[in-house]
Amino acid sequence: MAVQLPHSFSERMKNLLGREYEAFAETYGEIPHTGVRVNTLKIPVEALRRIMPFGIEPIPWCSTGFYTPEGARPGKHPYYHAGLYYIQEPSAMAPVELLGVLPGDRVLDLCAAPGGKSTQIAAKLQGRGMLVSNDLHSERTKALAKNLELCGARNAIVLNESPERIAEAFPGFFDRILIDAPCSGEGMFRKDEDMVRQWDESTPAKYAGMQREILQAAARALKPGGTLVYSTCTFSPEENEGGITEFLAGHPQFSVVPVGGTGSFAPGFQPLPDTARLWPHKVKGEGHFIAVLRHEATAGEDTAGTRAGDPSLPVAPRRETGGRTAVPRKDKTPESRVDNRGGRSSGRNGSRGRSVAFTSEGDIMAAYAEFTREQLGWQPEGFPILFGEHLYMSPLPREALDGLKTVRPGWYMGQVRNGRFIPGHPLATALAPHESRRSVSLAGDGAEAVSYLKGETLSIPSDRLRLAPGAAPKGYVLVCIDEYSVGWAKWQEGILKNEYPAGWRWT
Known part of the structure; x- marks a missing residue:
């Protein structure tokens, strides 16, 4: 059924598009296009194309993006749960492609939830540099953190802060900043009819003021020579060309990089035809x-005073003290809010609002070191950050995040319980099979994969386990689907006890 557009919106679009309006209006009777984007943190594009269970067609503006056929259900396949692709609207893949992210960059995704563009950035970084993904709405950061974990990002920090506070904490720090700005959503009317019902003539103006404030903050956080991409999913000029024109007038150090009028992109309206x-x-x-x-x-x-230090600060080196990893001070910063179980904490400091007696830092790090020796055989890099008995490896030192509302300070390693280190689910999803001394691979088209994703126990003989030299079968096993990691299990006497988190399970 065709979308019923507000009359005032239709009249305004007629004025904007002129003779093209009829072709534009006809699209509201069509089925929206759907797509997936390959997660190259885990799998190369051609490798996924070979194993994809349905046909896919390339998206012109994204080398890792593909249209999916009508009726395909990519979210109902084990490969989705293995993080091999992200389900994303095709046009939404364009902004990150124009951001030009390179491995080693420091990138800020300022309005990041639910995480589609952040996972796209993480794939382009390929584990190098760092990504700070932020969203002002605390509830939306749950999906943001989960999607980054599902894709296997090791170098991502998730914040729940205002753009202004981030700019104060990191002036002139980032190489690239993405603002996928909150907007009136006119470009999504065909895809989401709720946006049609929520729209009125005053909606664009309401968002325009908010967008200008975000742009001002982002300008302070971007380093000289850096790139900022501003995008919306709306048509109104006051939220698009109007906002950028006003921003440029007040920031002569910024210029527009030509984009519009090439390939799949139409030029922006005057006076900014170089936008898209x-x-x-x-x-x-x-x-x-x-x-x-x-x-x-x-x-x-504009680079003085960054709490993360000089903008030339190396990102995530390992710091060694007497042969052991140095542990930063465990501050109880009131604004820090870290989820200790793979989801969002409702209390402060990951404590859910109550005081907790923690194991000593030395005991936690000793248990972690024993686990990495026995299970991984190598040491993940980063700055260790402790919240209670929970350990993260961060691309930034703890002091760089002090005072900021932190949902995830980095890659979640796990926690100490009863003197033993319990590996976290995000540790598993970011590992390759060869990075664990024990692993097992389940067939993506078989019943075992779905059973595991449902949280069920499996019978697996020891000869199916892939063991590193000297590793015994008993213990934690990295479970993979067609050689791509999905989670942990514990093997003992032919039984694979499921450790897949309840909130992630196949339903």
Whole structure:
């Protein structure tokens, strides 16, 4: 059934599009296009194409993106649960492609939930550099953190902060910043009819003010020579070209990098034809606006006072003290809120609002070191950060995050319980089979994979386990689906006890 558009919206679009309006309006009677994006943190594009259970068609503006056929259910396949792809609207893949992320960059995704663009950035970083993913709405950070964990990101920090506070904490720090701004959502009317019902003539103006504040903050956090991409999924010029024009007038150190009018992208409206618009009557996707901005100022501007140190600070080195990893001070920062179980904590400091007697830092790190020797045979890199008995490896030192509302300070390793280290689920999802001394692979088209994802116990003989030299079968096993990690299990006497988290299970 065709979407019923608000009359005032239709009239405004007629004025904007002129003779193209009829072609534009006809798209609202069509079925929206769907897509998946290959997670190259785990699998190369061609490898996924070979094993995909349904046909896929390349998306022109994203080398890792593919259209999925009508009726396909990519979320109902074990490969989705193994993090091999992310289900994403095709047009939404464009902004990160224009951000130009390179391995080793420091990237800020300022309005990141639910995490589609953050996972795209993480794949481009390939485990190098760092990603700070932020969202102002605390409830939405749950999905953001989970999606980053599912894709196997090791170098991502998740914050629940205002853009202004992030700019204060990290002035001139980031190489690249993405603002996928909250907007009136006009470009998603075909895909989400709730947005149609929530829209009125005042909606674009309401969001425009918010977008300008976010742009101001992002400008302070971007280092000289850095790139900022601003995108919306709306058509209104006041939220798009209007906001960017106003921003440029107040920030002469920024310039527009030409994008519009090439390939699948139409040029932006005057006075910014070098920005880009994706129109649903011109591409197989929903409506988007994208502006690529570059900070042209010389080095040294706007970089003083960053709590993370000088912008040349190395990211996530291992620090060794007397042969053991140094543990940073365990501050009880009131604003820090870390989920200790793979989900969001409702209390402060990961304690759920009550005081907890913690095992000593030395005991925690000793238990962790024993686990990594016995289970991994190697040491994950990063700055160790402790919240109670829970350990993270972060791409930034603890002091860089002090005072910020932190959902995830880094890669969650696990926790100490009764003197033993219990590995976290995010540790498993970011590992390759060869990085665990014990692993087992289940067939993606077999019943065992679904049984594991449902939380069921499996019978697995020891000769099916892949063991490193000298490793005994008994203990934690990295469970994989067609050689791609999905979680932990514990093997003993032919039984694989399931450790897959209840909140992640196949339903």
